[in-house]
Amino acid sequence: MDKKELINSGKVKSVYTTSNDDEVIIEFRDDMTAGDGARKEVMDKKGSYNAIISAKIFKVLEENGIKTQFIDLLENNVMLAKKLDMIPIEVIVRNIATGSLVRNYPIEDGTKLNPPMVQMDLKDDDYHDPMLNDSLIQALGIATPEEVEFLTKAALEINDVLSKFLIDAGIILVDFKVEFGKDKDGNILLGDEISPDGCRLWDSETLDMLDKELFREGKDSEVMDAYIEVYNRIIPDDEKVI
Numbered sequence: 001m002d003k004k005e006l007i008n009s010g011k012v013k014s015v016y017t018t019s020n021d022d023e024v025i026i027e028f029r030d031d032m033t034a035g036d037g038a039r040k041e042v043m044d045k046k047g048s049y050n051a052i053i054s055a056k057i058f059k060v061l062e063e064n065g066i067k068t069q070f071i072d073l074l075e076n077n078v079m080l081a082k083k084l085d086m087i088p089i090e091v092i093v094r095n096i097a098t099g100s101l102v103r104n105y106p107i108e109d110g111t112k113l114n115p116p117m118v119q120m121d122l123k124d125d126d127y128h129d130p131m132l133n134d135s136l137i138q139a140l141g142i143a144t145p146e147e148v149e150f151l152t153k154a155a156l157e158i159n160d161v162l163s164k165f166l167i168d169a170g171i172i173l174v175d176f177k178v179e180f181g182k183d184k185d186g187n188i189l190l191g192d193e194i195s196p197d198g199c200r201l202w203d204s205e206t207l208d209m210l211d212k213e214l215f216r217e218g219k220d221s222e223v224m225d226a227y228i229e230v231y232n233r234i235i236p237d238d239e240k241v242i
């Protein structure tokens, strides 16, 4: 499958058209960014680790009835996917309070959130991804109330499946962000990626961080070891390619 035209170059991924109008090729680059892209470094093989981790997670979600844009992994860092018209909402699910939640609200770091919390932020770096509510989503014309309900339900299902899958690998899913889009028939599918870039993952024994938070905290030299640890734990030996 040949990459044709570059249609979107994001902070860490590039999206290309293919000979099939309904499909895209997503290249996971080795870039790592923080602070709405203000800080950027290149991490060796990070794109491959994230693409392989994402592909594995998308397959697990599909096996559990969640529809995703994933079709195939063409190369270690190149994914073939259904073309989606992305909905500019970052759907965040939190099982444990930390990060921006404890910075912005009076809740103690580490508080278990039961039921899990679903939050929707506008995907727009220029506005620093402000939090949305139902009225704002309607006013901005981003999604209908029915679509918001669908996104909420899908995000909670993803949380259930992924929390169970990861805990078997000794990883606590603290929180994560997902993005959705519409295919050519208007079906809403999970898109983008699910990787240590967009999740907080803690070792279930030591509570050590295994995700991009290390980079956000400036511990750049520890980041790839954490990503490789996640890869080693969730990819069975006979599926390992790096």
Ligand code: C5P
Residues within 6 Å of the ligand: 090, 092, 098, 099, 100, 101, 129, 175, 176, 177, 197, 198, 199, 200, 212
């Ligand atoms: O920073 P905050 O606590 O709001 O992040 C919640 C979760 O969403 C974290 O897992 C973080 O990695 C993810 N996130 C993301 N992209 C953003 C904002 C948050 O992947 N732009």
